[in-house]
Amino acid sequence: MNKIKLEMNASPENVSMARVVVAAYIAPLDPSVEELMEIKTAVSEAVTNAIIHGYGENSVETVAMEISAEERVVTINITDRGVGIENIESAREPLFTTKPEMERSGLGFTVMEEFMTKVEIESHPGEGTTVTLVKELGER
Amino acid sequence: MKLQSETKISVSGRVLTAAPSGELDYHQAERIRTQIDSAFEKSSCRHILINMSNVSFMDSSGIGMIIGRYKKAETRGGRLVVSNMSDVTSRLFEISGLSKIVTRVDSAKTAMDMLGGTT
Ligand SMILES: Nc1ncnc2c1ncn2[C@@H]1O[C@H](COP(=O)(O)OP(=O)(O)OP(=O)(O)O)[C@@H](O)[C@H]1O
Ligand SMILES: [Mg+2]
Numbered sequence: 001m002n003k004i005k006l007e008m009n010a011s012p013e014n015v016s017m018a019r020v021v022v023a024a025y026i027a028p029l030d031p032s033v034e035e036l037m038e039i040k041t042a043v044s045e046a047v048t049n050a051i052i053h054g055y056g057e058n059s060v061e062t063v064a065m066e067i068s069a070e071e072r073v074v075t076i077n078i079t080d081r082g083v084g085i086e087n088i089e090s091a092r093e094p095l096f097t098t099k100p101e102m103e104r105s106g107l108g109f110t111v112m113e114e115f116m117t118k119v120e121i122e123s124h125p126g127e128g129t130t131v132t133l134v135k136e137l138g139e140r
Numbered sequence: 141m142k143l144q145s146e147t148k149i150s151v152s153g154r155v156l157t158a159a160p161s162g163e164l165d166y167h168q169a170e171r172i173r174t175q176i177d178s179a180f181e182k183s184s185c186r187h188i189l190i191n192m193s194n195v196s197f198m199d200s201s202g203i204g205m206i207i208g209r210y211k212k213a214e215t216r217g218g219r220l221v222v223s224n225m226s227d228v229t230s231r232l233f234e235i236s237g238l239s240k241i242v243t244r245v246d247s248a249k250t251a252m253d254m255l256g257g258t259t
Binding site: 051103104 | 165200235
């Protein structure tokens with residue numbers, strides 16, 4: 001199992017960096033165009049959340065992304081050491097957002113759940129959040 | 141690969157057309173929003189048309205940006221129309237429920253005919 005870890009500053013331009021890295025990692029598994037798009041979108045959502053919600057856009061902070069694969073099951077962990085989530089259940093609700101003034105619409109977790117096989121959230125207020133995204137790629 | 145996206149903005153009659161290119165994520169959505177809003181405020185447009193033909197990627201930040209421009213157009217009694225969505229962006233449009241509030245058409249020409257500008 002080949003595992004990689006990327007640590008990046010919590011800055012907006014690194015969201016596309018995270019997408020590029022995950023796309024490069026899964027390329028040898030030959031995902032479908034759709035699967036690739038789904039994984040890139042879910043990663044984009046989780047990294048954006050870490051920056052905006054976890055760290056309140058403080059770009060000196062660090063977001064970590066770990067990727068591994070077992071056969072055709074890809075697992076991606078996205079971790080921040082930010083504010084954490086008070087109520088995970090409501091955070092997962094469609095249209096739930098704590099930042100409506102920033103034109104956020106509470107769709108990130110809904111999109112992650114729609115696009116991935118499994119989405120797990122581990123979060124502790126004041127300590128941070130880890131989102132685990134799992135995708136089972138179809139046979140090629 | 142293009143990291144900096146460009147947004148072409150034009151005005152025709154009462155329709156402001158914005159054609160962003162590249163990836164509509166958190167980083168780019170903020171820039172595009174600022175560009176559209178400043179052009180809209182300077183103009184006397186009522187409607188906003190977002191032409192998506194050059195957008196290769198979109199996430200919820202793009203959805204938020206579109207909903208925000210929908211509200212902008214509404215303040216002038218206008219409408220927001222989205223044209224030229226690809227399969228990739230369409231799916232997000234469906235999941236978000238945006239398809240229920242925002243009018244979506246195949247081409248910029250159809251949008252202009254509908255909003256009464258000229259292409
Ligand atoms: N890493 C995180 N740290 C702290 N809070 C978070 C984190 N990720 C999500 N949240 C909380 O969960 C809520 C829901 O997240 P979700 O991504 O679904 O919506 P959003 O980010 O508010 O809006 P959108 O993703 O549509 O732009 C957020 O508003 C925030 O309160
Ligand atoms: Mg989000």
